[in-house]
Amino acid sequence: MEASRTTDLSPVELTAVEIAEHVKKGDITAEAVTKATLDRIDTFNPKVNAFLHVSRDEALEAARAVDQKRARGEALGVLAGVPVAIKDALSTRGTPTTSASKILEGYIPPYDATVITRLRAADAILPGKTNMDEFAMGSSNENSAYGTVKNPWDLTRTPGGSSGGSAAAVAARFTSTSLGSDTGGSIRQPAALTGTFGFKPTYGRVSRFGLIAFASSLDQIGPFASDVRGAARVLSVISGRDTKDATTLEAAVPDFEAACTRGVKGLRIGVPEEYFQKGLDPEVEASVRGALAELEKAGCIIKPVSLPHTRFAVATYYVIATAEASSNLARFDGIRYGLRVEPERGGIKDLYGATRDRGFGKEVKRRILLGTFVLSAGYYDAYYLKAQKVRTLIKQDFDKAFESVDVICAPTSPTPAFKLGEKSNDPLAMYLSDIYTLPASLAGLPAASMPVAPTKSGLPIGFQMVGRALEEETLFALAAFMEPSSPLRSFPKLS
Numbered sequence: 001m002e003a004s005r006t007t008d009l010s011p012v013e014l015t016a017v018e019i020a021e022h023v024k025k026g027d028i029t030a031e032a033v034t035k036a037t038l039d040r041i042d043t044f045n046p047k048v049n050a051f052l053h054v055s056r057d058e059a060l061e062a063a064r065a066v067d068q069k070r071a072r073g074e075a076l077g078v079l080a081g082v083p084v085a086i087k088d089a090l091s092t093r094g095t096p097t098t099s100a101s102k103i104l105e106g107y108i109p110p111y112d113a114t115v116i117t118r119l120r121a122a123d124a125i126l127p128g129k130t131n132m133d134e135f136a137m138g139s140s141n142e143n144s145a146y147g148t149v150k151n152p153w154d155l156t157r158t159p160g161g162s163s164g165g166s167a168a169a170v171a172a173r174f175t176s177t178s179l180g181s182d183t184g185g186s187i188r189q190p191a192a193l194t195g196t197f198g199f200k201p202t203y204g205r206v207s208r209f210g211l212i213a214f215a216s217s218l219d220q221i222g223p224f225a226s227d228v229r230g231a232a233r234v235l236s237v238i239s240g241r242d243t244k245d246a247t248t249l250e251a252a253v254p255d256f257e258a259a260c261t262r263g264v265k266g267l268r269i270g271v272p273e274e275y276f277q278k279g280l281d282p283e284v285e286a287s288v289r290g291a292l293a294e295l296e297k298a299g300c301i302i303k304p305v306s307l308p309h310t311r312f313a314v315a316t317y318y319v320i321a322t323a324e325a326s327s328n329l330a331r332f333d334g335i336r337y338g339l340r341v342e343p344e345r346g347g348i349k350d351l352y353g354a355t356r357d358r359g360f361g362k363e364v365k366r367r368i369l370l371g372t373f374v375l376s377a378g379y380y381d382a383y384y385l386k387a388q389k390v391r392t393l394i395k396q397d398f399d400k401a402f403e404s405v406d407v408i409c410a411p412t413s414p415t416p417a418f419k420l421g422e423k424s425n426d427p428l429a430m431y432l433s434d435i436y437t438l439p440a441s442l443a444g445l446p447a448a449s450m451p452v453a454p455t456k457s458g459l460p461i462g463f464q465m466v467g468r469a470l471e472e473e474t475l476f477a478l479a480a481f482m483e484p485s486s487p488l489r490s491f492p493k494l495s
């Protein structure tokens, strides 16, 4: 599809920072921005299926409250009037939250996730909840219980997963920013496949309180955005210690937006040879190498590095993530939340069984079975414990590489967006599409995906950058430097 960017000040084309500035100055109201957002969702969401729930009245009410605050002369938050689409894995008080699972149909959380509380406090507007793979398990959105998301660049293709709805919402410019979660690539891979900027922060940077847990030693929340500063601003708002999530770090939150103007001269970029092997699409490789060559011309130092345990990442991840998932998902029993299936006969165990059988989709069941198996008494040492040891080796690969470079760059995904249905019956092929995103997740490192030159047929390609723990600023500096020559600001025509 053809890319476009017109010059009028339609709220749909403004970045998050531009919206907040215009709302503060008063040359546009938060209500007008919100109406334009809801109109665009009404018109195009039926094609894209990015939203599971649209919070029309609540969003308009919140927008009017921001406008009234301004009229009273009160100071506005840094996301004043900025619509932010929210992955349905995040609990939103009073708004349905399903994690795209039938088992949570009808569940309305009585509380907000910490990231939601922080967005509201910054005067952001939440227009709705986005579609995803059920419980964030998947790489194509085809595991949603509510229909797949379509890639706005080509409606016959996947937007990636699991945060495909949040990625598509930004790609289609329903909103300029959104929140996703990334356990093994679920922000970066859909960002790559939809030509958006996606950012997974360091493990512990952002509170997961209120995130429906998938694999707790890996899950992180982060933004998608139509520009780099938008993501920086959202990340600044949601980051920082939270007493409700003991894994959050005490570290001070830097000014991520300020890092965007730092430049990249002298930046040492490591290129891992293991990420450029069999299975990598030639167009993806050419585009990523082209971007690296430009960075070298701009004064970066490009060095080969080795991450020798990369080839164990898929196996390691699928042992650890399924083990943790099998434990996290035990809470969905038909008693406390959402769906309850009353069995024809029997007692409470039959109720658990009937509810879980009806409520969980195929991939979720597969993972619960796998995870329960690797944790079982006879196999724990052989699988789970072994995977934990390999995880340490993978982390040590990065530690070693970061002795001589500041950032590691590689493709985000081995291929551009694949066709819907292409891998849905082959779980292994699907798992392999995460091969480049899993290692940074296992190591807990910050990582982002930035669009680089698209394929000949116009499909987006993502350039991944991985930083040292708590050095998100380096990634913002690099992405912002690449932005003027990146296709990030173009978006597909949907009409």
Ligand code: GLN
Pocket: 136, 137, 138, 139, 161, 162, 181, 182, 183, 184, 185, 186, 187, 214, 321, 434
């Ligand atoms: N695609 C990977 C999986 O299926 C990663 C998902 C995620 O990061 N939530 O587990």
